[in-house]
Amino acid sequence: xxxxxxxxxxxxxxxxxxxxxxxxxxxxxxxxxxxxxxxxxxxxxxxxxxxxxxxxxxxxxxxxxxxxxxxxxxxxxxxxxxxxxxxxxxxxxxxxxxxxxxxxxxxxxxxxxxxxxxxxxxxxxxxxxxxxxxxxxxxxxxxxxxxxxxxxxxxxxxxxxxxxxxxxxxxxxxxxxxxxxxxxxxxxxxxxxxxxxxxxxxxxxxxxxxxxxxxxxxxxxxxxxxxxxxxxxxxxxxxxxxxxxxxxxxxxxxxxxxxxxxxxxxxxxxxxxxxxxxxxxxxxxxxxxxxxxxxxxxxxx
Amino acid sequence: xxxxxxxxxxxxxxxxxxxxxxxxxxxxxxxxxxxxxxxxxxxxxxxxxxxxxxxxxxxxxxxxxxxxxxxxxxxxxxxxxxxxxxxxxxxxxxxxxxxxxxxxxxxxxxxxxxxxxxxxxxxxxxxxxxxxxxxxxxxxxxxxxxxxxxxxxxxxxxxxxxxxxxxxxxxxxxxxxxxxxxxxxxxxxxxxxxxxxxxxxxxxxxxxxxxxxxxxxxxxxxxxxxxxxxxxxxxxxxxxxxxxxxxxxxxxxxxxxxxxxxxxxxxxxxxxxxxxxxxxxxxxxxxxxxxxxxxxxxxxx
Numbered sequence: 001x002x003x004x005x006x007x008x009x010x011x012x013x014x015x016x017x018x019x020x021x022x023x024x025x026x027x028x029x030x031x032x033x034x035x036x037x038x039x040x041x042x043x044x045x046x047x048x049x050x051x052x053x054x055x056x057x058x059x060x061x062x063x064x065x066x067x068x069x070x071x072x073x074x075x076x077x078x079x080x081x082x083x084x085x086x087x088x089x090x091x092x093x094x095x096x097x098x099x100x101x102x103x104x105x106x107x108x109x110x111x112x113x114x115x116x117x118x119x120x121x122x123x124x125x126x127x128x129x130x131x132x133x134x135x136x137x138x139x140x141x142x143x144x145x146x147x148x149x150x151x152x153x154x155x156x157x158x159x160x161x162x163x164x165x166x167x168x169x170x171x172x173x174x175x176x177x178x179x180x181x182x183x184x185x186x187x188x189x190x191x192x193x194x195x196x197x198x199x200x201x202x203x204x205x206x207x208x209x210x211x212x213x214x215x216x217x218x219x220x221x222x223x224x225x226x227x228x229x230x231x232x233x234x235x236x237x238x239x240x241x242x243x244x245x246x247x248x249x250x251x252x253x254x255x256x257x258x259x260x261x262x263x264x265x266x267x268x269x270x271x272x273x274x275x276x277x278x279x280x281x282x283x284x285x286x287x288x289x290x291x292x293x294x295x296x297x298x299x300x301x
Numbered sequence: 302x303x304x305x306x307x308x309x310x311x312x313x314x315x316x317x318x319x320x321x322x323x324x325x326x327x328x329x330x331x332x333x334x335x336x337x338x339x340x341x342x343x344x345x346x347x348x349x350x351x352x353x354x355x356x357x358x359x360x361x362x363x364x365x366x367x368x369x370x371x372x373x374x375x376x377x378x379x380x381x382x383x384x385x386x387x388x389x390x391x392x393x394x395x396x397x398x399x400x401x402x403x404x405x406x407x408x409x410x411x412x413x414x415x416x417x418x419x420x421x422x423x424x425x426x427x428x429x430x431x432x433x434x435x436x437x438x439x440x441x442x443x444x445x446x447x448x449x450x451x452x453x454x455x456x457x458x459x460x461x462x463x464x465x466x467x468x469x470x471x472x473x474x475x476x477x478x479x480x481x482x483x484x485x486x487x488x489x490x491x492x493x494x495x496x497x498x499x500x501x502x503x504x505x506x507x508x509x510x511x512x513x514x515x516x517x518x519x520x521x522x523x524x525x526x527x528x529x530x531x532x533x534x535x536x537x538x539x540x541x542x543x544x545x546x547x548x549x550x551x552x553x554x555x556x557x558x559x560x561x562x563x564x565x566x567x568x569x570x571x572x573x574x575x576x577x578x579x580x581x582x583x584x585x586x587x588x589x590x591x592x593x594x595x596x597x598x599x600x601x602x
Binding site for chain 1: 314381
């Protein structure tokens, strides 16, 4: 399981029933919440994403349409008596704001929040299965994208065959690393007999809010799925540049340059009611594009 | 026009499609927003309350379900290029939080916010038609209720008759105060000839979040409409008291003691999916009770 669910796809002002930015990356063991605009907890209820499953939250930057829903979500988790630790990644001022809000309500959360200040590029989180890197994007204020990549062992075990050779499961991790097995009688079982090459590690790049910037392509080179904002249609490229946002064809150009498999576009401006043209324009430059529609789930691999 | 529209009626955690607290009092000239839980701006869109109409916002206390939607609303007003001044009433720490949030986004609002610190009882706002008083209620943290009362001149003009006597409209305000009119020829037109006693000033009391407190009844004595929270059914009175909230029959008892015309109950706990029992229990103590259902509009007079 490696899938992105879209909870909000609109820019700045909520409009036409569209909500501000929030997405969930769901993997076998973990749910990662990426940005958290106002109403995210309501969208989670609507799309059956359980609040209790979220252990990592990433906030790309301090524009409200990317974090105004966070304090409500954190408070609700506490009202629901959460005890599990939560890891929060964002600009340091975010911690100050949350602290002030909790203090004003005389509230102590029922669980521990580990706040990880987001101020440079590199690996910011790692679970047993996923590594998360932050990368800078160019926006009006400091802003980061996030690259999620599976951590894979080089080999996959054929459990049936490993059992036939009576290899103890305690040795499986070494098999995954490519080691041969030696039986008690000294017989060598070659690794290839009981394993096969592992599947490619899956990857997702969330590029947050950004002006068109070709240097971004290098940072997300070859990912399976990229989310790149497309706030405006191509005719409004001047406005896009002025506001440090991108157009449909700019998002598609980055996907093409980065040689990714699939492109998701979102963060649509509130000036557009109908989104068909967004898809059409982007697909002219990069065919495997989809709209980040709310409630849609995109599986990788 | 003197009407309350309910935008949210749930306590703490949004549940069963119910939103946190927010209400709008609509009068002939003004819209007053009372509390502003997360998602209020979305609820305003849903129920056709135009953001631009709101010039006064009252925040009762610093629990998140009463103000987490405020920063999103203020930001959206700015993105929509509002220029009209806005008056905001709330605990002083609210101003600190908003300031920090705006600073983090490097945002300057397109309009001026007059922040009025809420720290004592008394008149806090007055338009040409409405006077607003704050009053303390008993909750876990500092909390205020708001009493809205029409400002009425003692007399209403019968415009047709005033015209028949050729009284200039510049004199109408004095007619409303009960003065007679003297014509150029010196004839006295008695006030009663062209006016009648004005209708009673209409009033609405919003009692915010409160434990059962009989002294509250004095503060809202005789209002037309009272909103009193009923977070719990009567069987959960212990929990209500522990959390500084009220039950159905406690809300109804206050309405009765205060001798009001009608009672609205809301702020329902997320533990209840169905609300029928709330109405039934309250009506056993105070018959003219209604549930503060989202989208419902209650007109007075």
